[in-house]
Amino acid sequence: METTVTKKTERLIGKPIRRREDPRLITGTATYVEDIELPGMHYAAVVRSPHPAADIKGIDTRAAEQHPGVVAVYTGKDIDHLGAVPCGISLPDLRIPHHHLLAQDRVYYVGHPVAVVVAGDRYIAADAVDLVEVEYEPTDSVSEPEEALEAGAPAVHAEWPDNVAFTHHQEGGDIEKAFAEADVIVKERIVSQRLAPSAMEPRGTVASWNSGDETLTVYSSTQIPHILRTLMAGVLGLPEHKLRVIAPEVGGGFGSKCELYPEEALTAFIAMKIGKPVKWVLTRRDEFLATIHGRGHIDYYELAAKKDGTMLGLRVKIIQDVGSFHMLLTPAMPTLSVLMLPGLYRFKNVHADVVGVFTHRMATDLYRGAGRPEATHGIERMVEVLAAELKMDPVELRIKNFVPPSDFPYDTPMGVSYDSGNYKAILEKAVETVGYSQLRQEQQEARRQGRLMGIGIATYGEICAFGPSPALPTGGWESATVKIEPSGQVTVMTGVSPHGQGSQTTFSQIAADELGVDIDDIVVTHGDTSTVQHGVGTFGSRNTAVGGTALVLAIRELKEKIETYGAMLLESDDVTYGAGVCTCNKTGKTVTLGEIAMTSWTGPTYPANTQPGLVATNYWEPPNFAFPFGAHIVVSEVDPDTGEVAISRYLAVDDCGKVINPLLVDGQVHGGVAQGLGQALYEQVVYDDTGQLVTGEYMDYALPKAAMVPTIETDRTETPSPVNPLGVKGVGEAGTIAASPAVVNSVVDALSHLGVRHIDMPLTPEKIWKLVQQGGSA
Amino acid sequence: MIPQEFNYSRPGTVQEAVDLLADHDAKVLAGGMSLIPLMKLRLSAPEHVVDLGRIPDLSRITENEGSLHLGALLTHHQVATSALVQEKCPLIAETAAHIGDAQVRNMGTLGGSAAHADPAADYPAALCALEAKVRLVRKDSERVVDIGDFFVDALTTAVEPEEIITELILPVEEAGTGVSYQKLRQPASGFAIVGVAARIRRDGGRIAMARVGVTGLAASAYRAAGVEALLEGSEGSQADVAGASAAVDEGIEAISDLHASSDYRRHVARVYTARAILAAL
Incomplete structure (x- = not known):
């Protein structure tokens, strides 16, 4: 048999290789959950609560059941024996309400699943939803977390009338001393509003029960197929090895698909009940109602400093809007914020109190950045407030307080260790590239002309590459298997579950370089618990740093075996493998990887003490997180007549460690910035006073479109991480984390001479116009 | 899209279309940019849809x-x-x-x-x-x-x-007529928070004709007659335009929603009226 593997000496790591995923995505040949059609498919549709808080007095399903084509209707009593929607976080005083897959005798938010209708046709299922009659007795509800904390507020869960879901305290250093020694203390209330993660593909699940061997196959739009399998097996009471979970093509998640949602388990439950495959796909409206929201912080900051700008300490109270139930990682979100509170600054005194609050809303949980954007927005706003108070230049103030490059690894007062960095260098690079001093002069001139020009700086540090296992309820390791097929092609199976990141491309680059083979001879697979070794999944900017490292280590192990086979074929003890061939160092004779692979699988003889086949698996536990950092600078202009903001420049200088593929890094920065800018200027999930979701469509939820995003200039520094052999850190969330403070700082800067110190997001024209009006009259 | 069941007709001529409408309680579908989303959300559930899309x-x-x-x-x-x-x-x-x-x-x-x-x-x-x-x-x-x-x-x-x-x-515009449409976009939908269309014709040193249409401010679009009256006969100076634009919301009950309060809408209407007029001049 011909071997087809091509040897390759050109290094691909660091090259802008085009995404190998894109042809199928842009030609419509990718297979998403919605594309899966199985013989005998049935369709589930969910009846949702129109009330934020109500007692269920009765559910009449008869009309729906009698509707032609309807197969079954299930309500709370049908599933009360099943497990709860899981929360994976432990905190000492965490209160976890039992989160049934369907509401029992009460509903807790608009969109709460109350019943599910199954039919052989999705249109009939949708019609029958309207025929399920639920008798509700509405009760008082509470939407705003600070109102929920007030005495006498309606209790979301009767057993906890104070609406406190959890508290968390963390401190480092001596905060009292820091504040006692301070010359100046600046205070601000800073809100990071609720956001809708807005993955392009809505959530959806197909479940198929094989009654012969009693196995269940679940296709779900998820970021965590292996974890979902464990969780779902637990909820359903099904032995885990009877359950196969497949994440097919997944059209984005941004954290929102790191869950076990009620509907996923319900779809599986129904498939088992009716013995037919069942599909359920969320509509966009229901996506807004019933997919987790991100952020939802109200934070009270106090920053203490000396007159010369030396920052001494930070005291923060975080109020986290939980919603009515915890989802998988909800309580961890503000605790992640706490870890990043000091940002890039070296002050050692931090005091943080968190209170999670139940409200009659959909749960919050991880959304791109997950806790770190809130913290970065806070500290980067507070630095600006301090700079204004001290009349110091914000660049100078930052540089004065940065952790110096000589201090790495740097132990922060929050108990984490920043791996590597040079913060001053990256800010100076950004300042120089953007022409900062020139811009300040232009700003003076603009003000003389009555124009409102602003220059916004945000520096950020990020905790990513999740992570060491003690930090995660799921385990923080990752896995990879590398198999050289008999004909020489390479199959990589990774435990991560990419859904837009382009990891098939980056992992192919890594494997091509490590093995010295052509990138076209490599296939990267993932997302199927029956074919891929156990894995953790994709979130927290971890794919390359953790999954990529497992891949490198698996290949390195395999290379030893390749050399063992090469030695046998070359009849020499002194061989070296590289660039697709094994070479005898004495004779110069070579044997190709393809020849070695064929021998390894088909014999006829094998080296002593060596198993047949070329396959290796590595499970890699990282010793630490990685900590990317960067500096973004935004130039904006505010229309004094209307409050409209126009961004004239956006510069992003990021350091994500070693870069595998600059094209993908730029893409991640662009997408991340668009989402952070969306939060800064446009996006907000709004519930009205009666607990109804106002922003339930893209007609009202303002996701930035391409034309609303400015040109983004990107640049980099490259500080390798010592945490992993690739030296990579992570870049999936960086843009989102940096963009919101950079944009807000620029707009506040534009209005600073009017006495404006802070504006909460989103920066709507009306909000800004009012500030201009007040400033003008002040 | 999962709408409720409906009957669908696709007439080839205007006569066929109006015959269908005479005989059925039907909704008319043209480009579908409003009706389809309403049907998708089941806020509209017509029994019969008459699609005009193929009438040449x-x-x-x-x-x-x-x-x-x-x-x-x-x-x-x-x-x-x-x-x-x-x-x-x-x-x-x-x-x-x-x-x-x-x-x-x-x-x-x-x-x-x-x-x-x-x-x-x-x-x-x-x-x-x-x-x-x-x-x-x-x-x-x-x-x-x-x-x-x-x-x-x-x-x-x-x-x-x-x-x-x-x-x-x-x-058909007469020679010498300047026109402009100026709008503040609602960031989510792209619709107008306020949109102002202006047609201005000068004759000699004065404005001979002014027509101003406003959308977004009130329940339905309207002609701002007060603005037009103040402009016509004026020289169209900055001050004339500013003065006239201030009349754009006279007698109007302004809309308020998530994206803009009624006060802000009134203010923006005046600003955008002036901008539209100045751009048209």
Whole structure:
């Protein structure tokens, strides 16, 4: 048999290789959950609560059941024996309400699943939803977390009338001393509003029960197929090895698909009940109602400093809007914020109190950045407030307080260790590239002309590459298997579950370089618990740093075996493998990887003490997180007549460690910035006073479109991480984390001479116009 | 899209369409930019949908005795890019270019937008400023309605259930008339928080004709008669324009929603009225 593997000496790591995923995505040949059609498919549709808080007095399903084509209707009593929607976080005083897959005798938010209708046709299922009659007795509800904390507020869960879901305290250093020694203390209330993660593909699940061997196959739009399998097996009471979970093509998640949602388990439950495959796909409206929201912080900051700008300490109270139930990682979100509170600054005194609050809303949980954007927005706003108070230049103030490059690894007062960095260098690079001093002069001139020009700086540090296992309820390791097929092609199976990141491309680059083979001879697979070794999944900017490292280590192990086979074929003890061939160092004779692979699988003889086949698996536990950092600078202009903001420049200088593929890094920065800018200027999930979701469509939820995003200039520094052999850190969330403070700082800067110190997001024209009006009259 | 069940007809001629409407309680579908989302959300559940999309006669652009006749099924893109429309009635072309996004402009229609009468739609401002006339056809008769009588209230027009809009009749601009449409976009939908269309003609040193149409501020689009009266006869100085623009919300009950309060809308209406007039001058 011909071997087809091509040897390759050109290094691909660091090259802008085009995404190998894109042809199928842009030609419509990718297979998403919605594309899966199985013989005998049935369709589930969910009846949702129109009330934020109500007692269920009765559910009449008869009309729906009698509707032609309807197969079954299930309500709370049908599933009360099943497990709860899981929360994976432990905190000492965490209160976890039992989160049934369907509401029992009460509903807790608009969109709460109350019943599910199954039919052989999705249109009939949708019609029958309207025929399920639920008798509700509405009760008082509470939407705003600070109102929920007030005495006498309606209790979301009767057993906890104070609406406190959890508290968390963390401190480092001596905060009292820091504040006692301070010359100046600046205070601000800073809100990071609720956001809708807005993955392009809505959530959806197909479940198929094989009654012969009693196995269940679940296709779900998820970021965590292996974890979902464990969780779902637990909820359903099904032995885990009877359950196969497949994440097919997944059209984005941004954290929102790191869950076990009620509907996923319900779809599986129904498939088992009716013995037919069942599909359920969320509509966009229901996506807004019933997919987790991100952020939802109200934070009270106090920053203490000396007159010369030396920052001494930070005291923060975080109020986290939980919603009515915890989802998988909800309580961890503000605790992640706490870890990043000091940002890039070296002050050692931090005091943080968190209170999670139940409200009659959909749960919050991880959304791109997950806790770190809130913290970065806070500290980067507070630095600006301090700079204004001290009349110091914000660049100078930052540089004065940065952790110096000589201090790495740097132990922060929050108990984490920043791996590597040079913060001053990256800010100076950004300042120089953007022409900062020139811009300040232009700003003076603009003000003389009555124009409102602003220059916004945000520096950020990020905790990513999740992570060491003690930090995660799921385990923080990752896995990879590398198999050289008999004909020489390479199959990589990774435990991560990419859904837009382009990891098939980056992992192919890594494997091509490590093995010295052509990138076209490599296939990267993932997302199927029956074919891929156990894995953790994709979130927290971890794919390359953790999954990529497992891949490198698996290949390195395999290379030893390749050399063992090469030695046998070359009849020499002194061989070296590289660039697709094994070479005898004495004779110069070579044997190709393809020849070695064929021998390894088909014999006829094998080296002593060596198993047949070329396959290796590595499970890699990282010793630490990685900590990317960067500096973004935004130039904006505010229309004094209307409050409209126009961004004239956006510069992003990021350091994500070693870069595998600059094209993908730029893409991640662009997408991340668009989402952070969306939060800064446009996006907000709004519930009205009666607990109804106002922003339930893209007609009202303002996701930035391409034309609303400015040109983004990107640049980099490259500080390798010592945490992993690739030296990579992570870049999936960086843009989102940096963009919101950079944009807000620029707009506040534009209005600073009017006495404006802070504006909460989103920066709507009306909000800004009012500030201009007040400033003008002040 | 998972709407409720409905019957669907696709007439090939206007006569077939109005015959269908005479015999059925039906909703008319043109570009589908408003009806389809409503049906998707099941906020609208018509028993019968009459799709006008294949009637060729309704996409014509003709000039006739000082008027431009625009077929109701012309897409926003066609209106925006037609050389004839750009030359003879530039305001409607400019306005069409502001609507939605490329997809919406390729699907949405002039007649559909007018018939839907969204309080924040762009076209109605221009149609008011242009003093457009709307031709309405039913089974055995037809009528022409002045735009001032056409927009009745939010999502409500003079179109009867059995009628369809076949064309909009707009004036061919006289030489020397300047036009402009200026809008503050609602960031999510792209509709107007406020949109102002202006047509201004100078004669000698003074403004001889001023027409100002406003959308987004009130339940339906309207002509700002107070602004027009203050402008006409004035020299059109900055101060004249500012003074006149202040009258744009006289007697108007301003909308308030998530995206803008009524006070802010009033303010922005004055700012954008002045900008539209100055751009047209």
